[in-house]
Amino acid sequence: MINQPVMSVFYQASVDAESVGNCPFCQRLFMILWLKGANFTLTTVDMRRAPDVLKALAPGSQPPFLLFNDEVKTDTNKIEEFLEEKLAPPEYTKLCCRYKESNGAGEDIFRKFSGYIKNPNPGLNDMLEKKFLSTLVKLNMFLETPLPHELDQNPNITESSRLYLDGDTLTLADCNLLPKLNIVKVVCKQYRDFAIPPELKGLTRYLNNAYKQDEFRYTCPNDSEILIAYQSVAKYLNK
Incomplete structure (x- = not known):
């Protein structure tokens, strides 16, 4: 069994600062990881009160961002490409299109x-x-x-x-x-x-x-x- 990567997704929080907010890019990433069958933690972030540790991780970035082992990714399109490459068959589901x-x-x-x-x-x-x-x-x-x-x-x-x-x-x-x-x-x-x-x-x-x-x-x-x-x-x- 291959060592599972440690993944955390930081997701834009809702108005109540707890549940998921309106962010199609965040939802896109959430769906990809769920469809791939990956283990990950989801952390909602209220950017009005973003903790300093997050500001240090991805200065100037808006969610979503991905912490993959110790690597920070902030561009949604690049995260998608990265996950398709790193989370590949047979361990994980392939999600790219045929056409x-x-x-x-x-x-x-x-x-x-x-x-x-x-x-x-x-x-x-x-x-x-x-x-x-x-x-x-x-x-x-x-x-x-x-x-x-x-x-x-x-x-x-x-x-x-x-x-x-x-x-x-x-x-x-x-x-x-x-x-x-x-x-x-x-x-x-x-x-x-x-x-x-x-x-x-x-x-x-x-x-x-x-x-x-x-x-x-x-x-x-x-x-x-x-x-x-x-x-x-x-x-x-x-x-």
Whole structure:
């Protein structure tokens, strides 16, 4: 048995300074380690009162950061690459995607969502909503299009039935996208009374499957935590 690395994840704390806060990068890291089956400790950090030892560990950094044995990592993308390399089969689950297209799926959603939700002008709302909706439609098309391995199994299928972005198991791409989609869902409902249209069957199926997975469901912050994080930037429209 290989010696298990000692890992600690420092995670942005909620308003109560104890539970997990609204941070899609922190959630992404939490999901990766859980899916890999790694042993790690999770420490929530209230950055308003960050202990000196943390400031010394990662000066000027915001969570998440990872302490791997005695090594400090602070960049989320680099942490992901590092963990995929260090926590490899057969001891740990491989999480990288089979298809490079899966990594970029939905990458424009969060930017268009931000423009839509931060807009204070009712006259611009319809145009911004259409731009945002077009990114959801694009992701939906990706999720409904069969992947090569599905076509190998059945060349006649016209619509994918896969559970997640890259197939039937959660991957690094899902760990990146799902925390953002959860924020989108909560904030759009509150500020625009907007829900993901059920006609987007691929996207609806994807989210329904994801919320059944402990690694996603139990790493999501409370909805109230997300709304508190957005109350200073999201705008209600008084039509």
